[in-house]
Structure formats: C-alpha cells, structure tokens
Amino acid sequence: MRVLITGGSGFVGQRLCQRLDEAGHRLLVVSRDPEAVKTRLPGGADIRRSVLDFVDTPPEAIVNLAGESIAAKRWSDDQKKRLIDSRVNITRDLVMLCEQLKASGSRVPKVMVSGSAMGYYGDQEEREVSEETSPHDEFAHRLCKRWEDAAREVADFGTRVALLRIGLVLDAGGGSLEKMLPPFKLGLGGRFGTGKQFMPWIHREDLVRAILFLLDNEELEGPFNGSAPRPVTNAEFTRTLAKQLRRPAIFPVPAIVLETALGEMSRLLLTGADMRPQRLQEAGFQFQFETLEAALADILG
C-alpha cells in the first residue's frame, strides 16, 4: 500500500521506511529538504516538501513522526513554540489532506499512526502508568496533548487514528543512547539526581514493529503506550548500561547541576513515568526485547 510518512528522515522514520520498503509498500515521505534526505531513504521513496503536495497521490496509510527534537535546545518560550508548531502544523496539514481528498471524492487514508510521547503523562513519580492514567499538567504534557488533539481530527473523515506514546528509543547510530555512550565509555557515567525516576524505553526495532502492528490491526484506535513491558529507573538504566560496557558508573550528576545547566528541560532527565504498554499487550503485540539487558546486548553487541 501507499504509506505517507512525516519525519521519515529521522531516527525512527528511517528504520520504519526501510521495513516498509522491504515489505513491498510504496513510500511517500514529507521532508523539509527532499534532496538532502534522499540518501537516508530507500531508493524508490517519493519525497516531497509538503503534505499537501501529495493530494494527487492519495496515501492509504499515514505515519506522523515529524517534529523539532525535544532535547535540541533549552526550553525558552520561543523554543517551546517551535516544539509545538513543528508537530501541530504538519499534523493539521494531514487533516487538511484528508479533507481535500474527501471533498474531491478520492479515497481517504484508512489509518493514521501518529506520534506522541511518554511526556504525555508528565511526572508520575513511582506510580504505574497505563493509557488510562491521568496526566500531570506540565509543558511536556501540554505539548503531547496538542499534538494528539490535532491528530484525532483526521477521524472526522473516517480515518482510524492510533496515537503512539513513545518511550526513549534505543538503537545504535542515533537517539539518546548515542549521546549517553561517550561519558559511559570513559567510565564517567552516573545516575541523574536520585536516580529513582522511571525511564520507559523501547528498542527501535520493536517500535517500528509496533507501528506496523497498529497499521495492520483494523480494530486498534486511540492511545497506545510505546515502550517495553519492563521499564527501569534511571539508576537501573545507568547500572545496566555500565555493566554492558564493562565500565564503572560512579559519577552521579546532582539535580541542581542539571537544573542550572538545562533549566526546565532538566525535567526530561529528572522526572519520568513507570509507563507500561498495556493496550499493545492486550492486543497481542509481542515485544522482541522485553528487558533492557536484552536490548542493550543486541545494540552494543
């Protein structure tokens, strides 16, 4: 089928495009710079600058992943606006695409899997978190809520919508792990603050499999937690990563240092949620990497 992907050039999107291509699907990718991202995508991908450029090539499915990186810069008011706009505006374009397709009598996409994040729940301390847990109101929650609300609007045109609240995506060659590895390899790693905050994580390969699962299963809609069944605290993550690398991790970073250096963005490192993939598991999704040990062993060899 024809699948339109926003954010297809990113860390998750590239692997998703590869898997979709291998499965024989046709790729329609939206990128701000089609020329620049061509080499990161499978040869046959049709890459265009805007969602609405695809009105003449109606997709049967959509995966919406585009957005300014949440950890790129301190969260000034301008940066917060950029984080929201970069997600909400392209999502609104997707709604407009569905509207235009419907108005012109073309087929509307059957399904849209739209990105969201564990940040939807905000800080949940030690509470176990399912898709039903009430969120804590803070910037990360408001960002995800606006992104999800924008995505839900495609349902007005008959498209099934699944919202994937993604945990920390782990794999080689990008994402958070790439940033964490250098200090840990030097034996300079350590927990952040008390280390008690939860870090729901997912192997990139399982995340891509979960996206394909949501695309395929016609009865699945609404929010889904996209993280492995066995989340860990930051202290456990630190210990497991250090053990895998056979290095000590004895340099904790005090909360005050992170708060001073990163401002409000330090909440990404100092708070979390014990997020469980309840709805994916109820639907029968099988994770290939259930434990962090197994995921890191696969990734770091």
Ligand SMILES: NC(=O)c1ccc[n+]([C@@H]2O[C@H](COP(=O)([O-])OP(=O)(O)OC[C@H]3O[C@@H](n4cnc5c(N)ncnc54)[C@H](OP(=O)(O)O)[C@@H]3O)[C@@H](O)[C@H]2O)c1
């Ligand atoms: N990786 C994680 O650990 C993680 C965790 C939770 C949630 N998520 C969410 O899942 C999505 C995919 O994650 P990822 O790690 O693959 O992200 P990524 O590598 O940062 O890629 C996101 C893509 O979005 C596009 N983009 C970046 N800045 C943009 C802007 N200002 N305006 C419009 N488009 C922009 C880029 O595509 P072009 O340059 O081609 O336009 C980029 O390739 C993201 O929205 C992210 O927030 C990721």
